[in-house]
Amino acid sequence: MTIQFNEESFRDDYSFYNSERAIKRFPFPFHEDSYMYSVNMEQHRGGPKDSVYEKRFDVDEHYISEMRDRAIVLAEDPLRCQSLPHMTLAGWDLLELIMVSKSEDYPDLFELHRDGNTWRWINKPLGIDDTFTFLDDATLPYGPMEYITRQAQGDFAVLDQRDDNLWMDAGMVTTQADWSLDFDIGMNFFEWHAPVPLAHEKGIFVRALKFLLNIQQGAPARRLNWTMTVNPLLDTSPENYHKWGIQKTTLTPENIGAKQHLRVELQTFFRLPRSNALVFPIRCYLCSFQDLMTVPKWGRRLHRVVRDLPVELATYKGFINNRPMMLDYLKNFDDGLPTSPGIWPDLETEPPLQK
Amino acid sequence: MTKFTFPQSIKSRPIYGTLEARDGSAHLLVADAHGAEAILDVATPEMMAKAHIIYIPKGEHFEDKLRALKPALFYSGPSYSAAEPRLRKALADARMGLQVYLTGTEGLMGQAMNAAMAAGIPHTAIQTEHRGSVARRMQCVHCKGITEDVETDPFVCSHCGLNLFVRDHYSRRLAAYQGVRVDAEDPGNVPEPKGIYE
Numbered sequence: 423m424t425i426q427f428n429e430e431s432f433r434d435d436y437s438f439y440n441s442e443r444a445i446k447r448f449p450f451p452f453h454e455d456s457y458m459y460s461v462n463m464e465q466h467r468g469g470p471k472d473s474v475y476e477k478r479f480d481v482d483e484h485y486i487s488e489m490r491d492r493a494i495v496l497a498e499d500p501l502r503c504q505s506l507p508h509m510t511l512a513g514w515d516l517l518e519l520i521m522v523s524k525s526e527d528y529p530d531l532f533e534l535h536r537d538g539n540t541w542r543w544i545n546k547p548l549g550i551d552d553t554f555t556f557l558d559d560a561t562l563p564y565g566p567m568e569y570i571t572r573q574a575q576g577d578f579a580v581l582d583q584r585d586d587n588l589w590m591d592a593g594m595v596t597t598q599a600d601w602s603l604d605f606d607i608g609m610n611f612f613e614w615h616a617p618v619p620l621a622h623e624k625g626i627f628v629r630a631l632k633f634l635l636n637i638q639q640g641a642p643a644r645r646l647n648w649t650m651t652v653n654p655l656l657d658t659s660p661e662n663y664h665k666w667g668i669q670k671t672t673l674t675p676e677n678i679g680a681k682q683h684l685r686v687e688l689q690t691f692f693r694l695p696r697s698n699a700l701v702f703p704i705r706c707y708l709c710s711f712q713d714l715m716t717v718p719k720w721g722r723r724l725h726r727v728v729r730d731l732p733v734e735l736a737t738y739k740g741f742i743n744n745r746p747m748m749l750d751y752l753k754n755f756d757d758g759l760p761t762s763p764g765i766w767p768d769l770e771t772e773p774p775l776q777k
Numbered sequence: 778m779t780k781f782t783f784p785q786s787i788k789s790r791p792i793y794g795t796l797e798a799r800d801g802s803a804h805l806l807v808a809d810a811h812g813a814e815a816i817l818d819v820a821t822p823e824m825m826a827k828a829h830i831i832y833i834p835k836g837e838h839f840e841d842k843l844r845a846l847k848p849a850l851f852y853s854g855p856s857y858s859a860a861e862p863r864l865r866k867a868l869a870d871a872r873m874g875l876q877v878y879l880t881g882t883e884g885l886m887g888q889a890m891n892a893a894m895a896a897g898i899p900h901t902a903i904q905t906e907h908r909g910s911v912a913r914r915m916q917c918v919h920c921k922g923i924t925e926d927v928e929t930d931p932f933v934c935s936h937c938g939l940n941l942f943v944r945d946h947y948s949r950r951l952a953a954y955q956g957v958r959v960d961a962e963d964p965g966n967v968p969e970p971k972g973i974y975e
Contacts, residue, residue, distance in 0.1 A: 501921075602918055608950040609789065616789035617946050660918045660957060664939060667961030743962075 576705030721755030802874030811909030812881025887952030
């Protein structure tokens with residue numbers, strides 16, 4: 423399979439788009455017609471062919487443009503990539519994991535040639551061909567985590583494990599749902615999740631931490647999380663919120679289908695072999711409402727989820743003010759028919775919209 | 778009122794206790810303003826014989842009372858940043874068994890805890906007691922500038938001038954709470970500032 427990479431932007435003119443293939447494989451995050459927090463973890467051992475679950479690190483049509491956007495963010499604000507001094511080894515672990523996975527999963531796009539500690543890495547989409555010495559920081563143009571995550575879609579939080587807790591001690595964060603690595607770096611699992619409403623009371627984080635502390639090498643896990651974003655803006659950071667927050671007020675009944683995006687995070691969790699750190703890639707997928715509505719099951723379901731979501735969650739996810747307009751739009755795609763269980767589009771078996 | 782019961786909050790927000798005298802090879806007590814009262818409450822002659830007090834009065838008049846405790850070392854300075862080199866030296870020179878006591882405003886305790894953590898003392902081993910002003914040390918998430926002694930919500934960032942609301946999200950590494958633009962989605966619509974706990 424050869425990927426056609428899009429020429430697109432995630433800012434200014436927002437020329438981002440999803441191909442029909444990208445829409446069909448969009449990781450729709452609702453497995454039923456309602457939503458509440460849960461520890462929705464499962465093993466990350468592949469998935470249906472061509473789905474975002476199939477490979478360890480999904481590479482899609484947005485790859486080159488997303489990496490260009492990351493470079494823009496880092497040039498404006500280098501604090502988006504930070505690593506506390508004890509995390510360098512974990513950075514090498516991560517570099518190895520990504521290089522090995524991508525070269526095995528996408529041999530036509532990436533090559534890794536290892537001769538002892540002399541490694542040659544070829545990244546064809548980005549035009550990179552570098553030879554370096556594994557575990558020798560001086561042989562790369564950036565630290566190992568920054569080097570490889572400038573070439574990998576999604577944010578990366580690298581978590582140190584000690585005192586029966588996980589500590590956010592390194593990361594590359596440029597496509598985040600409104601949290602600041604610079605502020606949260608050094609915090610433990612409960613502290614960096616502190617602003618999340620309802621979930622602490624439900625014991626979600628205690629159970630999630632217990633699960634994550636026990637993730638073993640070679641047995642990664644995954645879950646989906648979601649929020650809403652107006653315009654296909656990857657960098658919804660608190661740092662720049664004073665600039666992008668105003669965009670939330672630009673929705674109209676006429677443009678909402680094109681402008682309002684469901685933002686889904688495919689979160690995966692891998693144990694790293696030398697450092698015993700845990701890497702937490704947070705891969706962001708965006709899809710406009712109008713593209714989602716081309717899947718009848720998703721149209722029915724999204725209306726019901728948004729309509730019934732508790733106020734606290736709609737507030738936390740930042741769309742409480744726009745919810746009425748969203749519902750006015752979405753209700754046109756809900757004919758009241760039942761929906762099949764699970765997240766998949768089920769285009770062959772689900773009936774078309776009956777109105 | 779020098780003691781204040783903070784409302785229950787989120788898990789990144791620090792919780793302060795009441796200082797208690799612990800056995801130790803030495804005692805380092807750092808306080809500002811009304812924190813002096815907590816030192817006066819906890820001090821014992823045995824502790825003071827091995828104590829180093831670093832005090833920032835901030836206009837309060839407790840210095841004579843603190844000196845009367847006869848600590849082995851006493852320092853009074855005009856600001857935290859003036860006192861910081863001395864504090865870092867004391868921490869760098871510390872031996873096993875040092876007890877650290879921090880008391881006064883959140884900004885003072887947070888910054889001194891930061892210095893102690895940098896010296897290798899786990900934050901869980903450091904005693905804290907809040908006294909006096911409930912003002913906060915705030916970081917502007919946009920420009921990264923720190924505004925000291927913030928008493929109202931919202932407030933104006935002393936660096937970039939944006940109107941920021943006061944979050945409870947707290948970073949030990951920065952010793953600061955997070956401030957976020959309050960009128961980002963409705964420029965100019967800034968609520969009337971009121972006390973953080975009003």
